[in-house]
Amino acid sequence: MHRFLIATLLACVVAPVSGFAHKIWLLPSQTAFSGNDPWLTVDAAVSNDLFYFNHFPLTLRGLKIVAPNGSIVEAENQHELKYRSVFDLPLTQRGTYRVAVVMDGAFASFMADGERRRWRGSADELATGIPENAENVQITESITRVETFVTNGGPTNEALTASGRGIELIPITHPNDLYAGETAKFQMLVNGEPASDLKVTVIQGGTRYRNTQEETELTTDAEGKLAISFSEPGMYWLSTSTSDEDTSIPQATSRRLGYTATLEVLPQ
Amino acid sequence: MTRLLCTLVTVAFSVAAYADEAPKTFDVSVEIPKLNVSEYHRPYIAVWIQDSNRKAVANIAVWYQMKDSKEGAGTKWLPDLRQWWRRSGRSLEMPVDGVSGASRPAGKHTISLPVSDSRFKVLSAGKYELIVEASREVGGREVVSIPFQWPLSAGQSMKAQGSDELGEVVLSAGSPK
Numbered sequence: 070m071h072r073f074l075i076a077t078l079l080a081c082v083v084a085p086v087s088g089f090a091h092k093i094w095l096l097p098s099q100t101a102f103s104g105n106d107p108w109l110t111v112d113a114a115v116s117n118d119l120f121y122f123n124h125f126p127l128t129l130r131g132l133k134i135v136a137p138n139g140s141i142v143e144a145e146n147q148h149e150l151k152y153r154s155v156f157d158l159p160l161t162q163r164g165t166y167r168v169a170v171v172m173d174g175a176f177a178s179f180m181a182d183g184e185r186r187r188w189r190g191s192a193d194e195l196a197t198g199i200p201e202n203a204e205n206v207q208i209t210e211s212i213t214r215v216e217t218f219v220t221n222g223g224p225t226n227e228a229l230t231a232s233g234r235g236i237e238l239i240p241i242t243h244p245n246d247l248y249a250g251e252t253a254k255f256q257m258l259v260n261g262e263p264a265s266d267l268k269v270t271v272i273q274g275g276t277r278y279r280n281t282q283e284e285t286e287l288t289t290d291a292e293g294k295l296a297i298s299f300s301e302p303g304m305y306w307l308s309t310s311t312s313d314e315d316t317s318i319p320q321a322t323s324r325r326l327g328y329t330a331t332l333e334v335l336p337q
Numbered sequence: 338m339t340r341l342l343c344t345l346v347t348v349a350f351s352v353a354a355y356a357d358e359a360p361k362t363f364d365v366s367v368e369i370p371k372l373n374v375s376e377y378h379r380p381y382i383a384v385w386i387q388d389s390n391r392k393a394v395a396n397i398a399v400w401y402q403m404k405d406s407k408e409g410a411g412t413k414w415l416p417d418l419r420q421w422w423r424r425s426g427r428s429l430e431m432p433v434d435g436v437s438g439a440s441r442p443a444g445k446h447t448i449s450l451p452v453s454d455s456r457f458k459v460l461s462a463g464k465y466e467l468i469v470e471a472s473r474e475v476g477g478r479e480v481v482s483i484p485f486q487w488p489l490s491a492g493q494s495m496k497a498q499g500s501d502e503l504g505e506v507v508l509s510a511g512s513p514k
Contacts, residue, residue, distance in 0.1 A: 104412045
């Protein structure tokens with residue numbers, strides 16, 4: 070079962086290269102919270118349609134939640150269901166939480182026993198994952214960040230600082246301060262550096278109820294910045310990917326990077 | 338007749354005198370319409386002043402369910418007052434003295450604040466808007482605004498009419514000291 074899921078995730082990560090694309094996403098129950106004891110609940114899934122869990126659950130092994138004070142907090146009630154994973158998070162601090170699933174690993178393709186085989190796992194498992202008689206071994210490092218942002222009370226920025234690994238979104242407009250009819254600005258980073266010429270796709274949820282994806286294609290400028298005009302309120306999926314040779318795994322020859330964020334745009 | 342003329346002149350003078358004097362109070366009247374619905378909950382209502390950049394500069398009132406509950410005396414639903422939440426609410430620690438109040442039944446409700454209130458001290462002369470936002474559980478949401486010039490002149494009165502969740506909203510400047 071896990072092997073199967075891994076293969077699915079691999080397909081997702083490879084998707085921008087191979088041309089078919091499942092979308093990976095987190096869907097927060099809401100993004101603006103108040104009250105004495107607010108709880109966030111999140112669906113995490115892999116699907117073609119936004120935001121409908123009808124294909125595969127997203128594994129929560131890479132779940133990493135940064136609290137408003139910068140500390141890492143654990144989600145409660147984590148479950149992997151048939152078509153989606155779920156988890157809850159009590160928002161005990163005031164401010165903005167960065168909720169992410171980060172898949173950080175490697176995949177390999179090689180010839181062994183006369184057939185082409187594929188493997189995927191963490192960097193540590195590489196040595197044991199590939200048989201000794203493997204030939205034509207191609208190892209690719211892979212980092213995909215799937216995230217969303219929620220705020221209890223007023224928006225804060227402490228949780229939104231770059232980790233410096235993979236593709237990241239740095240707010241110019243706060244990701245929990247998005248409103249229909251306004252333009253939001255973000256900066257995209259790769260390894261903590263501004264990423265220019267990155268192709269970014271933005272799609273509004275609710276694809277089941279329209280005929281076309283209606284995606285917006287944007288390209289980051291020389292400083293890695295992009296401006297998105299949100300005409301309607303709703304949940305939006307932002308996605309980008311790239312590849313380079315800047316690997317941190319010695320045996321890897323190339324690196325694939327993916328990023329998706331779910332952003333809620335509120336009505337005026 | 339002469340006596341009547343004299344009286345009229347006196348009245349005219351006193352109105353003129355009013356206009357020159359600062360009003361004593363900043364009065365807001367908010368009408369919550371009576372709705373014929375099967376499930377009715379009193380609306381949450383926020384009243385605030387924003388400047389020409391839509392920055393909230395003074396909170397006049399926020400009425401919500403203040404009874405203690407596990408979920409925090411109704412504060413859980415304050416983001417439903419979504420403009421107010423964005424402009425002010427989300428950065429406040431509720432309740433706020435002199436602003437927070439219990440939700441009100443249908444009818445006309447008046448808030449009268451002395452112009453000497455500290456909230457008005459931050460207002461420099463210029464254009465502002467009085468905003469009233471209402472949001473009702475299992476109901477709708479509505480925003481009504483009244484543009485005004487600060488400082489107000491005594492006797493001034495401005496009206497706006499809501500259509501669903503709000504009735505008549507009146508901003509008036511009370512008589513001078």
